[in-house]
Amino acid sequence: MSKSFTLKIAGLERQLPIVKLSPSLSIASFVLLGDAELVRQATPLLVKKLPPFDVIITAEAKGIPLAQQLANELQYDHFVVARKSIKAYMKNPFVLEVNSITTSTTQILCLDSLDVERIKGKRVAIIDDVISTGESIQSLEQLITKAGGQVVCKAALLAEGDAALRKDIIFLEKLPLFVD
Numbered sequence: 001m002s003k004s005f006t007l008k009i010a011g012l013e014r015q016l017p018i019v020k021l022s023p024s025l026s027i028a029s030f031v032l033l034g035d036a037e038l039v040r041q042a043t044p045l046l047v048k049k050l051p052p053f054d055v056i057i058t059a060e061a062k063g064i065p066l067a068q069q070l071a072n073e074l075q076y077d078h079f080v081v082a083r084k085s086i087k088a089y090m091k092n093p094f095v096l097e098v099n100s101i102t103t104s105t106t107q108i109l110c111l112d113s114l115d116v117e118r119i120k121g122k123r124v125a126i127i128d129d130v131i132s133t134g135e136s137i138q139s140l141e142q143l144i145t146k147a148g149g150q151v152v153c154k155a156a157l158l159a160e161g162d163a164a165l166r167k168d169i170i171f172l173e174k175l176p177l178f179v180d
């Protein structure tokens with residue numbers, strides 16, 4: 001039988017499969033996409049921990065349902081999704097190149113120019129499903145700063161591994177890493 005980790009969050013329990021990332025490292029795989037119940041129950045708990053902000057941003061893809069629910073809960077008419085590739089329908093895309101330490105590759109994060117206007121001069125809340133190495137929120141921070149916004153919080157449902165020791169992030173529960 002394959003191994004799993006029991007996550008308790010927002011009054012719910014989820015059995016997360018343990019997945020090997022490398023010979024010495026495994027993670028408990030947390031997929032928020034599609035878990036409407038978890039998104040619904042966890043969002044109000046996260047809201048309570050957040051400072052005041054003007055704009056919600058997430059990077060595609062797994063944080064999107066949380067950002068959407070947060071916008072609904074706070075009755076914001078919009079939230080911003082940073083994309084990982086330029087889409088043909090983007091008007092004047094605003095692009096940041098990011099070097100990933102974990103994958104040793106260059107990736108991009110980009111915004112439609114309309115979203116840059118939404119961020120400029122505003123207090124921005126970064127929202128994600130899991131904060132782990134912190135690389136993706138660091139890239140988002142760079143993108144927001146370049147767009148003229150001010151990051152006022154970095155929040156996720158889960159902090160994985162050493163991320164749970166960070167004092168500069170907001171999260172609901174810890175998620176262990178499995179090192180052999």
Ligand SMILES: Nc1ncnc2[nH]cnc12
Nearest residue numbers: 027028029030130132160
């Ligand atoms: N444990 C995890 N499950 C799913 N996505 C992740 N991204 C980083 N850590 C993760």
